[in-house]
Amino acid sequence: MELKLSLLLVICLLTGIMATKYDEFTYNGFKRSELYLDGMAEITPNGLTKFDEFTYNGFKRNELYLDGMAEITPNGLLKLTNTTRIQQGHAFHKVKNNSDGNVYSFSTCFVFKMLPEYPDVGGDGLAFVLSPTKGLPGAMPKQYLGLFGSTNNGNSSDHIFAIELDTIFNMEFGDIDNNHVGIDVNGLRSINATPASYFIERIGKFKNLSLISGKPMQVWVDYSNIEKKLNVTISPVGVPKPSHPLLSSFIDLSSLILDTMYIGFSSSTGSMLTSHYVLGWSFKMNGQAAALNLASLPSLPSEKHRRKLTSLILWMALGVVLLITITAFSIAYIIRTKATYAEVLEEWELEHRTQRFSYKDLFKATKGFREENLLGVGGFGRVYKGKLPGSKTEIAVKRMSHDSKQGTREFVGEIVGYSQLRHRNLVQLLGYSRRKGELLLVYEFMSNGSLDKFLYDANKPTSLSWSQRLKIIRGVASGLLYLHEEWEQIVIHRDIKASNVLLDSEMNGKLGDFGLSRLYDHGSDPRTTHVVGTIGYIAPELTKTSRVTTRTDVFAFGVFILEVVCGRRPIMREASLDLHLVDWVWRSWRNEVILDVTDARLEGDYDLGEAELILKIGLLCSHPVPAARPTMRQVMQFLNGDLSLPEIPKDG
Structure with missing residues (x-):
């Protein structure tokens, strides 16, 4: 019966005639001759297509x-x-x-x-x-x-x-x-x-x-x-x-x-x-x-390495049994000590010797990079607190990996360049050290940590006062003006945010973490091939042109100002939706209730006119049109009262 039906179907297809009985079909499992297959598709022995089931x-x-x-x-x-x-x-x-x-x-x-x-x-x-x-x-x-x-x-x-x-x-x-x-x-x-x-x-x-x-x-x-x-x-x-x-x-x-x-x-x-x-x-x-x-x-891979390591340990154990003498112990001690403090030092680095730290000194300063000295962990690596032997200077050591085959000379050159920056509101990069594929950056130690912890950490016993917030905003603005206009090259930071602003013992704000920064000669046209930074601080034009300028830094600084005054993150959750802090403050400005956005923890303890001025500066800096944003020199003049703030339109 099955053979007769198959012959009838073939005859109908060849003659162009399709009987009503064959205008529908059902596959309870598949056979290799029933379907046209291409690409990765195949029929498994149990009648499933490979689109339905597979095991690797x-x-x-x-x-x-x-x-x-x-x-x-x-x-x-x-x-x-x-x-x-x-x-x-x-x-x-x-x-x-x-x-x-x-x-x-x-x-x-x-x-x-x-x-x-x-x-x-x-x-x-x-x-x-x-x-x-x-x-x-x-x-x-x-x-x-x-x-x-x-x-x-x-x-x-x-x-x-x-x-x-x-x-x-x-x-x-x-x-x-x-x-x-x-x-x-x-x-x-x-x-x-x-x-x-x-x-x-x-x-x-x-x-x-x-x-x-x-x-x-x-x-x-x-x-x-x-x-x-x-x-x-x-x-x-x-x-x-x-x-x-x-x-x-x-x-x-x-x-x-x-x-x-x-x-x-x-x-x-x-x-x-x-x-x-x-x-x-x-x-x-x-x-x-x-x-x-x-x-x-x-x-x-680790299993293969473990087998090799096991074999090596057995051979070493046999060698120790045969050669266990005072001399052998002395040699082992010397080898271990050298391995612990082994560094990578190439001839071209001799010109940077004033910025080069001994790995041995950094190892001792951080007590061997112990967990008790750990200050923080991020995508860049780990940061440890340390105290240099001899001078007892407190430092922060950022420990990160770096491929020694990919532009190390240029990378170290940039580090040395950044170490020449000198400003009271920039975290000082003191120098570096290299060990195999590891790079260590040495910074001045900031005893009060990052600003974001004071803004958002519920465990902090006291909130920042208005005068402290204003002092921090002025400090970061001064540091940015130095980077944009007052140093021998233009430095575009590209990652201005509260977590990259560190506070010293007197609560002075210092801009740090130049991991995404770029150096340019004055008058040049800085470009980059991809957008970097932190969501919420990225200027809108960057997603279209990928062209970084001092005005993209100004946009991030504007968001930073609003973050400090409002005590809110750049991206907020409201009714299960993400709301940009800048849009929220613009809306309050249009509704003529801009002072309602100030941090509730301030409890109204601030000068109303001063608070409104700072919020308007934040809105002007974070304006969606780059040409409408001020320069950092103009921002400093606004903050110091040397220049009147232009009228900010209610339509944003």
Whole structure:
């Protein structure tokens, strides 16, 4: 009977006649002869298309769409990032959703591993992604994880869903910490997030996991279209899937997932490097993803190194047994001491000897970079408090990695250039030191830390007074005027914000962190190839022209003024929406209630006319039209009363 029907169908197709019986069909599973296939599509032995289900216990080069830094290693590892800074990598697999618009349920599990350059400092994280394209237009590295950029983060038209495994604390995205799992929909501000941990059955509690521990971990993501429920579960490899998910959210993906989507992984690097690996991956529509064969997953780099290290230790132990003498102990001590303080010093650096610090002195000053001396951690690295031997001068040492093969001479030249800056309202860069791939920058120590902690830290016992705030604004303005007009070159800072303003023992504000700054000769035309800075402080024209000028610094300074006076962050949450501080103050100015925006903690203890003047200067500096912004010299004249403030139109 089946043969007769097949012959009848062939005859109808050849003659151009289609009987009513054959104008519809049903596939309860597929056979290889039933469909035209192209690209990566194939029919599996059990009758599923490869769009429906797949399992990778290790990867082959022709199985995934790769871009950026992503690659498949010879032994089958999916390596998303390498030791290149500020880059991104993606790996995607095409999937088909139901064409009638009804989103399928799906299940996936994968094993990942993060190997940070430094054991306790992670780079930027890894994300599991669903995207309508195999490329992510506008995506940026660093804190954006290769998912979004400054122009499209939060756009509902992105149709991007992600599970982020984030190892950097970014306040601009509302991160809860630097070791969390989050659910992201069209943006990096997670709709649900929690610290990384897994449920242990025998004690009935969750146990913390460090994502950058260097140990492989397994993640399960399960979505039920019927319940509109998403579960995310994580555990160390070798531990069965816990009965309690780490995250559970009710979410309808119908408007997000299109008929054709790409699923896979995205990752990026910033200043601190982390290598991100995926060892195995399985996926299934309308069913439970197949369990991975953990025993057959490709070996990890650290496992090879561990075997080599074990062999080396055994040989060394045998050598010690044979040659254990006083001389051997003395030699071992000398070698260890030299290794501890080993530095990189090239001939060309002799010209910078006055700015060069001994690594040995910095090691001793910070007590071996102990945790008790740690001042802060960020995407740049870690900052330690220290006291120089001999002079007992207090310093702050920023410890960061730097690739010695990529422009080190020019980079050190810039550092030495910045160390020539001399102004009472600029944090003094005293010098640097180099050790292998590590760079250490030495700054004067600021005893009261960063300004943002006084504005936002609830643990601070007292708030800043109006006179202190005004003093800080004047100080930063004076420092910027020096950078823009009074030094031998123009310095455009490019990252003016409260967290980059440090306070000394007398609460004087000093502008610091010149990591994004650029030096230009007076009269030159400064340009850059990409937008950098912090969201909320970036001038609107930068996203269009990428051309940095002193006026883009003035815009950020205007936002900074409003931040200090209002005691609010540049991006505020209002009724579940992001509201720009500048727009909020403009609205108050139009409604003639501008003094209502002042920080409530001031309790009205300020001169009304003075407060209104400062707020107007902030609005003028953050004007959307660059030509309408004043220069920093004019700003200083406004602050000192030497120049009248122009009329600010109510229409902004």
